[in-house]
Each structure stands twice: as C-alpha cells, then as structure tokens.
Amino acid sequence: MNTKSSQFNYRKATSADIETIKAIIVESVHGLGSNDYTESQRNAALGSAFGLDTALINDKTYFVVEAQSEIIACGGWSKRKTLFGGDRQAGRQPELLDPDTESARIRAFFVKPGWARLGIGRRLIELCESEALEHGFHSTELVATLPGHRLYRACGYIGEERLEYKLPGDVAIHFIPMKKTIF
Ligand SMILES: CC(C)(COP(=O)(O)OP(=O)(O)OC[C@H]1O[C@@H](n2cnc3c(N)ncnc32)[C@H](O)[C@@H]1OP(=O)(O)O)[C@@H](O)C(=O)NCCC(=O)NCCS
Numbered sequence: 001m002n003t004k005s006s007q008f009n010y011r012k013a014t015s016a017d018i019e020t021i022k023a024i025i026v027e028s029v030h031g032l033g034s035n036d037y038t039e040s041q042r043n044a045a046l047g048s049a050f051g052l053d054t055a056l057i058n059d060k061t062y063f064v065v066e067a068q069s070e071i072i073a074c075g076g077w078s079k080r081k082t083l084f085g086g087d088r089q090a091g092r093q094p095e096l097l098d099p100d101t102e103s104a105r106i107r108a109f110f111v112k113p114g115w116a117r118l119g120i121g122r123r124l125i126e127l128c129e130s131e132a133l134e135h136g137f138h139s140t141e142l143v144a145t146l147p148g149h150r151l152y153r154a155c156g157y158i159g160e161e162r163l164e165y166k167l168p169g170d171v172a173i174h175f176i177p178m179k180k181t182i183f
Pocket residue numbers: 028029032033108109110111112115116117118119120121122123143144145146147148149150151152154155
C-alpha cells in the first residue's frame with residue numbers, strides 16, 4: 001500500500017453519507033474533470049452518468065475515505081449489471097451478475113480536489129478487487145471517464161477505445177470501457 005494513501009480511513013458508506021457523497025461528486029467532477037470535459041458536458045453528466053447509485057450503499061459495496069473525520073473521496077464495486085451512472089441514469093440493470101461468467105463492476109470513483117494523486121484511487125481499487133475476488137469474481141470491468149482512464153490504466157485495466165455516450169440535453173461525452181482479470 002502507498003504510504004500516503006494508508007494515512008486515510010476507508011470505511012463502508014451508509015445512507016447517512018449520501019448528501020456528503022453527492023457534494024463530493026460535484027466538486028470532484030468540476031475540480032478534476034475540467035481539463036477533459038467542457039462545463040456543459042460536466043453539468044449534463046452530473047445527476048445522470050456521474051450520479052450516486054444508492055444500490056451500492058444498500059449492497060455494502062461502496063466506500064468512503066476519511067481524513068480525520070472529513071469524507072474526501074468515494075468509490076466502490078458492484079455485483080449488479082449496471083455498468084455506470086447514478087440513480088437517475090437511464091437503462092439501469094439491477095440484476096445480479098454471475099461471478100463465474102461475468103465481471104464485477106468498478107463504480108463511481110470520485111476524489112475531492114486537493115486530495116488527488118495521493119494514492120486514494122489506487123487503494124480503493126485494491127479494496128474493491130479484493131472484495132470482488134472474495135465474492136467469486138475472476139474479472140472486473142468499468143466505464144472510465146477520461147480522468148479515470150489514467151488511474152485505471154495505472155492499475156492494470158485494459159481498454160483504449162473512446163466511445164461516445166449521449167447525455168441528457170443531447171450533449172455527447174466520451175468514456176472508455178476497460179477490463180481486468182483479477183486473481
Ligand atoms: C480519477 C480519480 C478518481 C483518480 O484518483 P486519485 O486518488 O487521484 O488517483 P491515485 O492518486 O490513486 O493515482 C494512482 C495512479 O493513477 C495515475 N493517475 C491518476 N490521476 C492521474 C492524472 N491526473 N494524470 C496522470 N496520471 C494519473 C498515476 O499513475 C497515479 O500514480 P502516481 O500518482 O504515483 O503517478 C480522480 O482524479 C477523480 O476523482 N477524478 C474526477 C472524477 C472522475 O472522473 N472519476 C472517475 C470515474 S470513472
């Protein structure tokens with residue numbers, strides 16, 4: 001584990017954290033996503049592609065990261081089919097995945113500006129992959145933002161093809177599907 005990332009407290013998110021998590025997502029997307037996405041892309045994605053999926057909190061597969069007692073990041077994994085997006089994203093698939101034949105999902109990583117590049121994202125991936133393994137999965141997959149792609153590539157995820165997704169308001173955005181074998 002990165003020594004910097006180990007100074008933080010990683011715990012499971014609860015419903016009491018929901019409003020704080022929503023605020024962190026907004027700050028993170030505007031603060032760390034502005035080199036890759038325009039303001040209209042960021043605003044269109046917030047609340048849809050970049051929203052909180054409360055199913056992960058109910059499933060106890062979503063983490064928050066604390067510095068002292070302040071929540072500074074969040075991220076998780078899922079045993080359900082939905083690949084990305086918050087509660088209001090269209091096309092949600094709550095069905096459970098088959099760990100023998102399907103990949104666990106890595107979902108919704110957001111770090112507060114000012115806390116980036118301290119190894120928090122990498123540590124969250126380690127925690128998620130370890131739990132997915134314990135649940136019998138052999139691989140993980142995700143749909144990365146362009147900032148997220150840099151993190152996931154550094155963590156061994158494969159995938160370079162930028163796909164265009166339509167957001168509310170007919171705004172287009174690029175994401176990158178990525179996958180990794182875990183063992
Ligand atoms: C993507 C994100 C979660 C990364 O979190 P993070 O805690 O800063 O990532 P880490 O510090 O663990 O980075 C681990 C490695 O990933 C790579 N990496 C992460 N961010 C990078 C960046 N901005 N530029 C280049 N490489 C980067 C580096 O190899 C880094 O290792 P290093 O710092 O030792 O060079 C964060 O930038 C973020 O919240 N972005 C905005 C929201 C978003 O797009 N989330 C992704 C949803 S799919």
